[in-house]
Amino acid sequence: MKKRIVPRRRFPIAFEDVGGNLEACNPQELFLKLDASPEGLTQDEAERRWRIGTAKAFVRPEWWNAVLLLCSQFKSPLVLLLVVAVGLSAALGDTTNALIILFILLLTGTLGFWQEYKANRAVKKLQALVRTTVAAKRDGKWQKIMLDKTVPGDLIRLTAGDLIPGDCLLLKATDLHVNEATLTGESFPVEKRVGASPPGVPLNLRSNVLFEGSSIVNGEAEALVAKTGDRTELGKITRKLQQSAGKTAFEQGVTRFGYFIMQLTFFLAVGILVLNLFFKKPVADSILFSLALAVGIAPELLPAIMVTTLSAGAERMARKKVIVKKLSSIQNLGAINILCSDKTGTLTTGEAEVHSTLDINGQPSGLVRKYAWLNATFESGFFNPLDEALRHMEGMNAEGYSKFDEVPWDFIRKRLSIVVEKDARQIMITKGALQNVLDVCTHAEDAAGKRYPIKDVRKKILENFRAHSAKGFRTLGLAWKVVSGDPVINKDDEQEMIFLGFIYLFDPPKPDIREAIKNLDALGVTLKIITGDNHHVARHIAYMLGMQKPRVLTGIELRRISDEALPAKVMRTDIFAEVEPNQKDRIIDAFRNGGNVTGYIGDGINDATALRAADVGISVDSAVDVAKEASDMILLEKNLDVLREGVLEGRKTYLNTLKYIFVTTSANFGNMFSLAVISLFIPFLPLLPQQILLLNFLSDIPALGIAGDKVDEEQLYRPKRWNVHLIRRFMTLFGFQSSLFDFLTFAVLLWYFRVDEAHFQSGWFVESALTELLILLIVRTARPALHSRPGRFLLGTSLLLALAIPTIPYLSAGAIIGFKPLPLSLLAGMIGIAVLYGILVEQMKKLFFKKFEW
Structure with a gap:
């Protein structure tokens, strides 16, 4: 006889999908509807549910994230427009140049992708060290799991300070109070109890339900997760902690810089396109040239540089015991x-010591000591050093006392009350901030048991308090009273109490x-x-x-x-x-x-x-x-x-990011501006689009080393924040200087060497590429360039490129993109202009940083 195969039941995505109100549900019904068990889910079942059933379930595989990151390198509108223009060019028959441009764009994008991919992986490893966890029962055993891995049907255990990972039905509770301020706006902790609530009651009256985003103030609980993700109450409404925060100083600075570059790029590219068309230059060439100029100005590697610089900083900070989230x-x-x-x-x-426990006359009091110890021992709130110190007082025991109830501490009342039972009598013991304890007292009692109206001794109590506080002692007031045996004790019972004395603690610097x-x-x-x-x-x-x-x-x-x-x-x-x-x-x-x-x-x-x-x-x-x-x-x-x-590392990352921006907004802008202007006065394009992109790509290679570059020590002793005005000044001054040398180069090429189109493009490419390398090495430091050694990668790639760039016009690969070999005299002239440029930039830098701080 064949064994009947029972199809595996697919679990409900959330409790609401099977009908009913969570607050009116009993545990047995919920276990059944969620196909769960008091022994918890199996690990395999929990993982299956997480994958297919929750709002958090869609997690892209690593390879897909990598693909998306690669695609993001080409999402710039300028790059997309350039790709379209290249497509048009190819359709018109210029296939070779179109393929060259696309190849260079792909190389640049791949360079940025690889840097960001490595950086993101490093950051994820660091962030995994500090992820929030919750205790869940899996495979019949309690274990810690990531908060975002909880699923409907999970059995969880919560203690003071824990975050609640989803909407849950309460199964067990001991002195449980929950902060639901993010959900209801109520700052006072809400007491939670096991049992059903009427269906459809307001959120603040659902005493048997724990809500996602709330936190345990004190007590312990076991609960069954019913809803997660967007299906929770917190996922449906706006709440303070999940409102999008305002932009930070860093984000505001990046945004302002981004708008500035966009405006600059747009007006330059559109202006040059219109003027080239006005002078009746070929339409396709004019479009490609304008777009290539725009790409050349835009700091397209800025996202990769920023992520790489920041992730390198995060790794260095982790070694210094600071984990960046x-x-x-x-x-x-x-x-x-x-x-x-x-x-x-x-x-x-953070390790308080109990100095003394005194009555209202400043005399040692055994009863103050005993009641203070009972209050601290029986309270079930989150850890704090004051209660910990009280619990460790010697010679104390709870013989004959049992806990009856608790009213937890909150930051409005600034009191904590414990009700203990001894010999069938319930005693409320309240401790807290002195003034707040006095506010609920009508009488005071000294060590001999004599009582006084509080108004008669209030002045003496406050004088004692001020005298000890002035010596640095943390002062808690202690009060007590006998209460009835009502099953529910709350904050309203804190009245008509008897002030018993002071608890003095000291927490030294x-x-x-x-x-x-x-x-x-x-x-x-x-x-x-x-x-x-x-x-x-x-x-x-x-x-x-x-x-x-x-x-x-x-x-x-x-x-x-x-x-x-x-x-x-x-x-x-x-x-x-x-x-x-x-x-x-x-x-x-x-x-x-x-x-x-x-x-x-x-x-x-x-x-x-x-x-x-x-x-x-x-x-x-x-x-x-x-x-x-x-x-x-x-x-x-x-x-x-x-x-x-951490502050020092933050300043290093800022300075290294700013180095890249200085280079791209000065040398790039100066070179592209010069190209734009000269294109109006000569009968050919000063650089072909593919040559502009190659120039841009080569200058980006050493720039990737900025993330690990050294920073001058004297630059670390002031707070560093984004300053678009400084960047604009720098770009204007050094861009203008770069353009002057470009025009000098153009004059030498056209009037002295009388070169043709290909030699003009080859000569200017060499000079421009060398000057971009020089400005990177010079403006990376406020010191004289020779007195501040760059990082190994930056220095090594710069030297290799300085040797390689003059050879490009002589290579067959150079011929493919329109270069021609240069006469040695012309090559020497270009190198000489570049060296002169470097000398003057060094002098200009000295004057600039003397006037403006960065």
């Missing part, structure tokens, strides 16, 4: 002049932090401290960091300042204290609106939007997932000295 952030890092940083763990050791701050200051980067600590503590730490008269702005004062006045105010502020999370974004935006390039270092849940708002968002490897996901780069060590190395 977004390539453009490297140059942004080199441009920053303001660095906003949190205090804990970056400027301080890092030993080498003063030196690190000085090093950043030497690079033109000003440190601004943003902290939630009170202003007394912040000011004391600032003194210890070497700030003699730190200017402090508190969160309350910040609220009173208008958006228009804030950019000027933040520049006059050193420390932002008692700051709420949403105010961090506002501070960052104020710096940027004031024309500053701003970096931000953060590692907490409350840092995510500020990380996105900054030109460079910087997190650390130990940060929570939501912070790492929002950042542009990640420090493997939370150390400002590591960041200093």
